Amino acid sequence: MAEKNQAQQPAQDENEMFEVRREKMQAFADMGVAPYGHRYVADHHAVDIKEQFAGLEGEDEGDEVNIAGRLMAIRGHGKASFATLRDTTGDIQVYFKLDVLGEEKYKQQFRKLDIGDIVGIKGVVFKTHRGEITVRVEDFTLLSKSLRPLPEKFHGLKDVDIRYRQRYLDLIMNLDVRETFRKRSRALKSIRQYLDDRGFLEVETPVLSTIAGGAAARPFITHHNALDIDLYLRIATELNLKRLVVGGFERVYEMGRVFRNEGMDVRHNPEFTSIEIYQAYADYNDIMDMTEGIVRNAAQAVCGTLQINYQGVDIDLSHARRISMNDAVKEATGKDFLSCQTVEEARKMADEIGVPYEPRHGIGGILNQAFEEKVEETLMQPTFITNHPTEISPLAKRNADDPRVTDRFEFFIYGRELANGFTELNDPIDQKGRFLDQLKQREAGDDEAHVMDNDFVRALEYGLPPTGGLGIGVDRLVMFLTDAPSIRDVLLFPTMKPVEGE
Numbered sequence: 001m002a003e004k005n006q007a008q009q010p011a012q013d014e015n016e017m018f019e020v021r022r023e024k025m026q027a028f029a030d031m032g033v034a035p036y037g038h039r040y041v042a043d044h045h046a047v048d049i050k051e052q053f054a055g056l057e058g059e060d061e062g063d064e065v066n067i068a069g070r071l072m073a074i075r076g077h078g079k080a081s082f083a084t085l086r087d088t089t090g091d092i093q094v095y096f097k098l099d100v101l102g103e104e105k106y107k108q109q110f111r112k113l114d115i116g117d118i119v120g121i122k123g124v125v126f127k128t129h130r131g132e133i134t135v136r137v138e139d140f141t142l143l144s145k146s147l148r149p150l151p152e153k154f155h156g157l158k159d160v161d162i163r164y165r166q167r168y169l170d171l172i173m174n175l176d177v178r179e180t181f182r183k184r185s186r187a188l189k190s191i192r193q194y195l196d197d198r199g200f201l202e203v204e205t206p207v208l209s210t211i212a213g214g215a216a217a218r219p220f221i222t223h224h225n226a227l228d229i230d231l232y233l234r235i236a237t238e239l240n241l242k243r244l245v246v247g248g249f250e251r252v253y254e255m256g257r258v259f260r261n262e263g264m265d266v267r268h269n270p271e272f273t274s275i276e277i278y279q280a281y282a283d284y285n286d287i288m289d290m291t292e293g294i295v296r297n298a299a300q301a302v303c304g305t306l307q308i309n310y311q312g313v314d315i316d317l318s319h320a321r322r323i324s325m326n327d328a329v330k331e332a333t334g335k336d337f338l339s340c341q342t343v344e345e346a347r348k349m350a351d352e353i354g355v356p357y358e359p360r361h362g363i364g365g366i367l368n369q370a371f372e373e374k375v376e377e378t379l380m381q382p383t384f385i386t387n388h389p390t391e392i393s394p395l396a397k398r399n400a401d402d403p404r405v406t407d408r409f410e411f412f413i414y415g416r417e418l419a420n421g422f423t424e425l426n427d428p429i430d431q432k433g434r435f436l437d438q439l440k441q442r443e444a445g446d447d448e449a450h451v452m453d454n455d456f457v458r459a460l461e462y463g464l465p466p467t468g469g470l471g472i473g474v475d476r477l478v479m480f481l482t483d484a485p486s487i488r489d490v491l492l493f494p495t496m497k498p499v500e501g502e
Contacts, residue, residue: 018147021148024112028145033142037141040068042066042068044066045087046067050092050133056125056127060127061126064138065123065125066122067121067123068120068121070118071084071086071113071116072091074115079106080097080098081095081096082096082134085121090175092135094134095134096110105139114146117146118142119143120141121140123135123139150169157169163177167492180484180489183481184478186301187302187478188474189301193297195253200277200279203254205240206234209231210230212451214234214236214237214239214395216450217235220232220233220259233258233259237274238395241276241278245278250465252277253275255474257272258272269495270495272474273475274471274473276470277469278470281465284408284468287423287468287469288322290468291384292382295382295411299481308483311414315381320382320383322384323385324386324387325371325405326387326405329371329375332374332378337370346363346367349366350369353374355373360444361391364388376415377415379413379414380413381413384412386408387406387407388405388409390403394438395431396408397425406422407423408422418472424464424469428458428460428461438450438451439451
């Protein structure tokens, strides 16, 4: 019972503070001051004032400024009080003084302000004896009364569950979180700039489709009432973008949300941002070069360097190794799976090194299992793994020298896949055969195997030029560039299990 009472106490305290603030809100209204104001013109921001007036000396004063933001701290000293105002750029100290504001404004209005209130301030810039740039408040306007108290300053807001659920509160309290999402914006801008400068056209394709294609993943299913049909949220943008290349757009890309009805962990969220890029008359070697260019460009835009540190590991983005999947597995285990003539030989190799597999796996599937088990997590420095088995690559072009593998790559950093690309399969007969093989895998129990897309095959029958394609997990790239341990740290509103009762 004592523990229950202790748990109830914070909620009771918050409710009491909520009521006190409501009373203050009403007091403002009673004196003719709107507790939720209107337009306010701010001509300066905190960081601008600090930079512009850094040279103030002694009794010198700067210009009159108008600023607006949230009160993050109030330190009262009778007839004068200092406060911290936080705007979109950061914090600045403001100084409220009875002699300047007048007794009524100071005692009747200022003293009813709370931490968390949003105010507009007109004042004069000066430097305190301690050398801190400050705004002396000549007048202020209440713009929004905060009814809920902010987390106590000393402890801050560190509970990750609350931070993710109430991102608005996280952004109020933690300036480093704001910076993470500014960096995310710079990364996305740099990707678009890189592609736009090279003649790529940004397009938009449907989020809803009658077929969930372009990747091996479980889709979200919804229902369209008017047509009385099930529709799927897209799991990839690939097939529609390649349709556009068939139609004559030689360089296209789309950056946007895709949806996969799968598990959640530090690298996976049910909805995430990807970018897919397609270039006619290119192959997977060209696309690997493009991938390096995009990642390096983003690193320079966000970090200003190609030497980054992610979770304590120094990573050099100036060079990326290229090695085939089979050679990478052979390096790590001594086993050459592509030397096998039968599935039984491959299974025996897998058993010898403790790699699990399923009855439906052929030689290529077992090779991929060996890679995932023995190699993937060791790829800390930028690495392109190439020549994936045809068995697991239904949309990639077969390798001319060895049809068991494809002209495909995956790009890894810190043991995590960041990008996937290949020379696109443009043979409609081969493509239809691959789809049929995928259907057999679905019948064998693989519910992530690709479905048949007859319209896509029909598009290929009109002719897809030789094409290279690329998909990048934008959220994972931003994770690397901001040293974020979880994908939730780079998504403004990550998917969360609802709290009971809400």
